[in-house]
Amino acid sequence: MPPILELKGITKQFPGVLANDHIDLELNQGEILVLLGENGAGKTTLMNILYGLYQPDEGEIFIRGQRVEIHSPSDAIRAGIGMVHQHFMLIPVFTVTENVMLGAESVKVGDILDRESAAKRIREISTKYSLEVNPDDYVRDLPVGVQQRVEIIKLLFREADILIFDEPTAVLTPQESDELFEIMRSLVAQGKSIIFITHKLREVMEIADRIVVIRRGQVVGETTPAEADKNALAAMMVGRQVNLTVKKKEPQPGELVFKVENLIVADKFQNIVVDDVSFEIREGEILGIAGVQGNGQTELVEAITGLTKIASGSITLLGQNISNAAPRKITELGTAHVPEDRQSVGLVLPFPVAENLVLCTYYQAPFSKGIILQYDAILEHAEKLIREFDIRTPSALTPVSTLSGGNQQKVIIARELSRPIKFLAASQPTRGLDVGSIEYIHKCIIQKRDEGCAVLLVSPELDEILELSDRIAVMYRGKILAIVPNKGISKDYIGLLMAGIIPEEPIQLSGETEIEVTF
C-alpha cells in the first residue's frame, strides 16, 4: 500500500531564504509523524504548501499514490487534509455546531440551516473519537483545550484523513496537553494519520511514531523515539551539541528590591485582569511567574513597568512607590524590561540597530548633548554591544527589521542588560527563538541574578520557569494561586495550579525533578 501522503522534492524559495530545499516526506496510514525543527527551519512553510497557502517552486504531492495539485485550502480540504492552526479559527459568539458547520453548511429545503443533523453528526464524531464537546455551547464559554477539540471536530466533520497539528500545545496546560495526546492516539487508532509540528522535545518523545527533523529547509534525519534521546534530537535540530540544562549556583537572596502589594488592574472594559496580587523579590533572586497565556501576566508586567494604570494596590521599587509612575521614571530607577512582544513593543523595526540600542537612553549623555544627538557615541555604543552580545548584523546601521528573531531579541537584551540595573522584568524572553539564542539568553538572565539583580520572569513555558526560577508563582485568572520555592516540586503540581486547581497536598515532592529546556 502506498503511503497516504508523500511529498517529493518540495522546494520553496523566499527572497533571500531557501525555506524548503528538496524536502521528501512520507506519512503512513495510522501514524503520528512528528516534524521537529527550530523556529524558522521551514516546518510551517512546508505545511502551508501542503495546505495550499503557498505554491511550491518545485516538487510534487501524492495522496494515496495519486499526484495532486493543491492551490488553495479548499483543494486541501477536498483532498482530505485538515489543519489545526496554532491560533484557533473559531468565532466566539457562535455555538460549537455553528462553528463546525461554517463553510460546510447542511441545509434543509429553502436554505434553512439544518442545525439538528449537524449537531447529531458532531455528537457521533465526539463519541467515536472521545472528543467531549456539547454542540450547543457557545465557543466563547469554552476553555482553550475544548476549543481545540472543536477545531479537531471541524476537520473530522469535513472527513479529513490527514490531520496537521501546528504547535498545538503552545496554548495548553500540561494536563490539557496530555488530554490532547490521548485524543491524537484515539484518532490514529481509528485510521487517521497525523503530522504533528513541534519544537518541544518532551512531547516528541511522548507521542511520536516516527520523527523527521528539519534544519534550514532540509530534512536532516529521521528516527523514532525508541532509537533517539532528547540530547540526540536537540543536536540534530541545532546541528551541534547543546547544553540542555543551565548551570546555576544556589541563590543568594539579599536586600528586598521589589514589592507588589494587593495589586489590582482593570482592562479597558473594566474587567479585573490582575486580581489582588502580592509578591516580593530580593536581590539575586529570580521569581518565575507560571501560567497559561492570557491569565493576567501581560497586564501585571505592564502595570509594573508603568505602561498600564493600576486600579489599586502599590508597587515599590528600592523603597520608592512607583505605582502609576511614568515609564521613564521607572526605567531611570534601574528597571530593565524585556517586553513580551519584541517586534511591536520592544523595537522600532525600520530604525537601525544603533538607534534601537539607545531607545531608552538616547536623551542622556553621552548619546546627546542638549537636544543634539551624538551619533559618534551612539555608533560606538552600538559597535560595542554588537560585539559583546554577539548580535549578528551586517552593520550598526542595518534596520532591525532585517535581523532574525533571535538577533532582534539580542538587541533588546543587549539594550536592557547593558544598563546598570537593579530589577529585571523579562516577559517571555525566549519566545520563538532558536536553541542557541535560548541558551544564551538564559545565561544572561542567570548572570544578572548572580550580579545581584532582582529578576521577575514571566513565561507560559513551564520548563523555562522550572529551569531558571528560584521561586515560582502561579497565575490563574488574574490571581496568584501560590508562591513556592523551586525545590523538588513536581511539574504536575504546577500544572494543576495553572489549570486553577489548588492541590490538597501543598507540595508533591517527586523524587527527582526532571528539568529540561523547552525548545
Add this chain to the structure above:
Amino acid sequence: MTEQAQGKIDFGQQVLKEINEPTPEGETHKRSFWSTISIPLLAILTGLIIGAILIAATSPTVWAAFSESIWQGFGQAFTEIGKAYGALFTGSIADPAKIVNAISTGDPRDIRSAVNPFLESLVQATPYIFSGLAVAVGFRSGLFNIGVEGQLFIGAACATYVGYAVTGLPAYIHMPLAFLAGALGGAIWAFIPGLLKAKTGGHEVINTIMMNWIAFRLTEWLLSGPMTRPGSGGMPLSPLIQDTAKIPQFFASPIRFHLGFFIALAIAWLINWLLFKTTWGLNLRTVGTNPRAARYAGLNTDNSIMIAMAISGALAGMAGGTQILAVNHSMALGLSSGYGFDSIALALIGNNTPIGVILASLLFGTLRNGATRMMVVSAIPIDIIDVIQAIILIFVAAPAIIRSIYHLKQPKVEETQVFLSGWGGK
C-alpha cells in the same frame, strides 16, 4: 568600519537610505539609492506620457487630421504634443532662442527676462516647499495633517495683520516679525487638533478638515470685516502691508523671484536637522513609527503629537506668510491654489524627506508655471496639469503599477514604511 566612517559624514541621510531600502547584507548603496528614486522618476515620466496622450486625444485638430488619414492624425498628434510640452518647457524653464538672443545683445534686461520663466518656477515652488514639509513632518510623526490649507490661511492672515497694522519698525525687525506671526498662526491652528488627539483621541484627519472650514470662513469674515481695506467696497481684501514687512524681491518687476525661496531651503535644512540629528526628531520619529515602542521607551506620546502638529502647522503658516509678504503684499481670498492639498502629494512623492519634498516642489512649481504659457500657446486647459499631477501621485502611491509597467523587481524587503499609522493605528 567603512560603514561607521560614512555614518560620521552624514548619518541622517544614511539612516534614511537604510530605512527606505533595507538591504540584508548592507551592500551596494548605489543600487538602493537608485531604487529609492526610480519609482518617483518613472512615475513622473509615465505621468507625462499619459498627459501627452490626453493632450492629443482632446485636441479637435488631431481628430480632424485623423479623419483625413491615420498618418496625418499621428503627425498632427505629435505636433500638438510637441507644441504643448514645448510651451510647458519655455514657460517654466526658459526659451532657448530668447537666451541666445539675450546673450548676443548682452542687455541685462533681456537676460533677466529670458531667465524669468525659471525664476518664476522657483517662486511657484516656494509655498509648495513649506506646505510639503508641513505634511512630511506630520507623516514622520505618525500624523496625517490634512489641514495644511486652513493653517496656511490662518498663517497668511496673521502675517498680513502684523504686516500692515504694525508700523514704525525697521525692516530687519518687521519682516521677520510678520513671518513669525504667520508661523505662529499656523502652529496654533494645528495645535488645536493635536491637543484634541492627545487628550481625547479625536482623530486628526477629521479635526483638521473641520479646522479647514473654520479657517476659510474666519478669514472671509476677517477680510470683509475687521481686516478689510478701507475703500475696497466690501470686497474681501486686506490693506497692503508696510514696505518694511515685505520679503525683498531680487529684481525689478515683473520678476518676482524673492528671498522666500532661500528661506524655504533653509527651513528645509532645519527640519532635516531637527528630524534626524536631534533628540526631538528621534522622539517624533519613534512615536510616528511605533507608538507602542515609544511608550515602552518612556516617551511622552501625547506631547510628541502636540509638538509635531504645532511644527507642521508652523510650516503651513510660513507657506501662507511668505506668499503674502513676498508676492501678494495683501491678502485676498484667492490666496492659495490648493497648496495645502497638493502638499500631501508632495510629501508622498518626496518620501517624507526634506530633500525629496524640495525636489517634488520644484517639479510641481515648474509644471504649474509652465501650464500658463501652455494654455496661451496651444489652448490646452490648465487642468491638464492637475491630471498629470494626479497621475504621478497615483503611481507614487501605488508603486506596484509602475513596477509592473517597467518590469522592476519587487524590493527584497517591504520598502514603504507606514505613512498613515494614524489611520486606526494606536
